[in-house]
């Protein structure tokens with residue numbers, strides 16, 4: 447049937463953001479333009495800095511130190527020194543300090559949200575949600591810290607007794623992206639500290655200020671000097687990354703970011719055989735079966751899953767597959783919702799969607815849209831830049847009649863583009879969903895209990911959402927399979943990434 451929606455109407459309710467004021471923090475001392483080493487805020491030895499810009503306006507927020515190899519090595523030395531006493535603290539003492547850091551985050555939640563919106567661009571409501579999500583990792587791992595039990599193993603050798611204990615792996619190098627300036631970093635620091643490790647975290651060059659504020663809050667919470675170190679870099683990112691991944695004092699690397707950079711860092715880390723975990727790119731399928739109980743709920747789930755943070759989360763729906771009998775109805779309702787988005791400056795009232803992070807991100811969305819149009823996809827909403835709003839705005843875009851030969855089917859767009867595919871059978875859609883090198887998240891809507899088990903088990907991903915488009919939770923294990931990496935964050939499993947298992951055999955009994 448011919449779709450009822452006319453081709454490319456453009457009624458998005460934009461909110462102007464020109465001439466906005468500089469955001470104000472309740473506590474101005476939380477906007478910090480230095481890195482954090484050995485409990486102090488410091489500059490690079492070279493005094494070099496890089497500028498950080500608000501992605502909505504392009505205006506400069508402030509600068510941060512451009513760390514190099516030597517600066518990073520100083521941070522590693524501080525973390526190694528601090529490890530000596532931190533690893534010996536009673537788990538309960540570490541738990542208490544993590545809980546205090548959580549309390550500091552709660553007290554300063556409004557300012558953390560302001561920093562997130564300012565440097566990342568996401569709307570303030572989303573930033574508040576992230577501030578809470580980020581703090582939850584401290585709460586969760588303050589509880590896990592005190593419950594790291596070992597084992598007593600029945601030995602197969604007469605007279606032997608075997609005990610298994612867990613110990614901290616050592617100094618950890620953490621590297622995180624800009625899309626969740628607070629949560630990506632707390633999701634790594636909290637389990638590391640809980641396990642008894644100390645850390646050197648490289649914050650994202652695009653969004654370093656949230657991490658700096660978290661460092662200040664760690665100080666206020668009483669986390670001892672050197673336990674948490676935050677290094678900053680933009681131009682020298684590769685040099686800092688190489689230092690972290692090759693220095694023998696670092697025993698563990700945890701990275702969140704793109705698969706390509708993950709592969710590079712894995713090669714670098716191989717030289718000293720570090721323990722590693724990788725949270726890499728996704729290409730999430732979002733499947734709507736015609737037996738879903740509530741089409742409106744499926745539309746709402748798909749909207750939240752696709753357009754949260756303007757499509758810049760690794761678990762965002764990248765390929766939305768809708769069964770043919772409900773395809774047109776779904777497309778119509780979905781496009782209608784997107785037309786009602788308010789795109790603009792994240793601090794303005796009613797704004798639902800902000801900019802993307804930089805012009806490279808826009809370039810990728812544009813390339814996917816152009817390629818889809820060339821191959822027969824129809825743009826129903828959006829499909830263009832919004833330069834009047836600011837330098838990095840792209841209209842939330844909906845394309846129908848997307849097919850598997852299009853670029854968007856293979857590559858993660860990581861931007862505000864919803865690609866709507868049509869499918870006929872369960873077998874076909876599961877094959878399509880799995881036909882990708884990556885496997886982070888997958889979603890589907892159905893009310894058939896047999897299908898729910900069948901499809902959930904068949905999807906080649908680390909996380910499945912059934913009848914929901916939102917799956918992130920500190921209590922739930924987060925991570926992927928295939929080229930989305932390995933290792934799990936959050937949940938009771940998250941702390942294992944920062945622990946080693948040691949067996950102690952006592953003989954002659």
Ligand code: NAD
Nearest residue numbers: 622623650651683684687702703704707725726727728760
């Ligand atoms: P990216 O890989 O370019 O950058 C991620 C981080 O790595 C940044 O802090 C960056 O400064 C740093 N980095 C880049 N090159 C480096 C190097 N040579 N050495 C050390 N550090 C280096 O990724 P991006 O484009 O900024 O972020 C988007 C990607 O991240 C997407 O592919 C997305 O799926 C992925 N991601 C994954 C998760 C997850 O949990 N699986 C979460 C968020 C984002």
